[in-house]
Amino acid sequence: xxxxxxxxxxxxxxxxxxxxxxxxxxxxxxxxxxxxxxxxxxxxxxxxxxxxxxxxxxxxxxxxxxxxxxxxxxxxxxxxxxxxxxxxxxxxxxxxxxxxxxxxxxxxxxxxxxxxxxx
Numbered sequence: 001x002x003x004x005x006x007x008x009x010x011x012x013x014x015x016x017x018x019x020x021x022x023x024x025x026x027x028x029x030x031x032x033x034x035x036x037x038x039x040x041x042x043x044x045x046x047x048x049x050x051x052x053x054x055x056x057x058x059x060x061x062x063x064x065x066x067x068x069x070x071x072x073x074x075x076x077x078x079x080x081x082x083x084x085x086x087x088x089x090x091x092x093x094x095x096x097x098x099x100x101x102x103x104x105x106x107x108x109x110x111x112x113x114x115x116x117x118x119x
Contacts, residue, residue, distance in 0.1 A: 001018065001019060001020065001022070001054070001056065001057060002016060002017075002018060002055075002056040002057075003016070003017050003018070003019045003022050003056065003057050003058075003059060004016050004056060004057070004058045004059070005017065005031070005036070005059050005061055006058060006059070006060050006061070007060075007061065007062075007063075008039040008040065008060040008061055008062045011060065014061070015031065015032075017031065022041065022057045022059060023038050023041075023059070024038065024041060025038050025039060025040055025041055026038065026076045026077055026091045027076070027077065027091075028064070028066040028070075028077070028091075034063065035063070035064060035065045035066060036059075036061035036062065036063055036064065037061060037062045037064040037066075037091060037092075038059050038060070038061055039060050039061060039062055040059075040060040041057060041058070041059055041060070042057065042058040042060070043056075043057055043058075044056045044057070044058065067079050067101075069081075069101065069102060069103065070091065073089065074089075075089075076091065077091040078090060078091065079091060079092075079093070079094045079101070080094040080095060080101055080102070080103045081103040081109070083111050083112060084103060084106075084109050084110060084111065084112065085110040085111065085112040086106075086108060086109075086110065087103075
């Protein structure tokens with residue numbers, strides 16, 4: 001399937017590639033030694049014999065290396081310690097207290113009783 005990769009915000013084209021399973025928003029992927037975070041995914045369809053068929057996918061990406069402390073937790077990737085009460089549970093933002101991290105240095109680190117780490 002044809003995948004168009006565009007810069008998030010400006011929508012400037014970065015590349016066009018063939019992929020079988022394009023990544024979903026919130027996931028990182030590498031292409032030619034560059035790392036990207038998928039922000040948005042758009043589908044383009046065409047009408048063929050009275051039915052719509054998926055023609056291509058547009059990935060709006062942000063050039064970003066996957067942080068070393070990123071891990072899979074419940075719904076997707078999160079940065080930092082997902083068991084902390086202040087963690088944003090997001091691939092974009094670690095937390096409001098210490099956004100640049102690391103979590104191990106934070107004096108406000110507090111385990112949320114409702115969160116259980118799933119390995």
